[in-house]
Amino acid sequence: MFNPSRDQVRSFFIETWRKYLAKEVLTPMETIAADIIALHPEYHALVEDPDAIDRDFPPEAGQANPFLHLSLHLAIEEQLSIDQPPGIRAAFEAACAYRGDRHDAMHDALECLGETLFSAQRNGAPPDGGAYVAALRRRAGLAL
Incomplete structure (x- = not known):
């Protein structure tokens, strides 16, 4: 994922979690993402909801964007690996x-x-x- 859209990023996390729960084979990147999601039970319901792709998380509502949080985790894991x-x-x-x-x-x-x-x-x-x-x-x- 070099320049994914917002929807692609969200779909990646949602689909990764679905595959993880279904015990399907994950790619190495999906394995890292699933491990990150597993560390955040507060996000499980969100990533189990395919409609979450369209949700907004405006900062003025005082709500952090869970997909941004997961994405930053993933970015740092990649940074650490290299x-x-x-x-x-x-x-x-x-x-x-x-x-x-x-x-x-x-x-x-x-x-x-x-x-x-x-x-x-x-x-x-x-x-x-x-x-x-x-x-x-x-x-x-x-x-x-």
């Missing part, structure tokens, strides 16, 4: 040690990635990988 941006894997491992829980550390990384993407959009610039890694290192209590 250590891109450079240093993200070491920063994440430090965050895991600091937090004592991989999922809590993942949510720290999610916050850092979200801030990095927001800053890039606001400034009309590409995401700053170095700033992203540095932010996660700070959250892990590491000196820069």
Whole structure:
């Protein structure tokens, strides 16, 4: 998925969860996504609903977008697998040690990635990988 539409992303998560529950064979990416969904029981009803593709999650309603949350999880798992941006894997491992829980550390990384993407959009610039890694290192209590 290099530039999927909103509907394609949502369909991916919904179909992955359906296949997981049906004990069908999953692709490697679907396996990672199913593991992420499994960590979020609060989203299970959503990804079990094919009509969720059309739901909106406006920030002004105070509701986080579950599909965005799952997508950021998936993006970070991919980043960790190839250590891109450079240093993200070491920063994440430090965050895991600091937090004592991989999922809590993942949510720290999610916050850092979200801030990095927001800053890039606001400034009309590409995401700053170095700033992203540095932010996660700070959250892990590491000196820069």
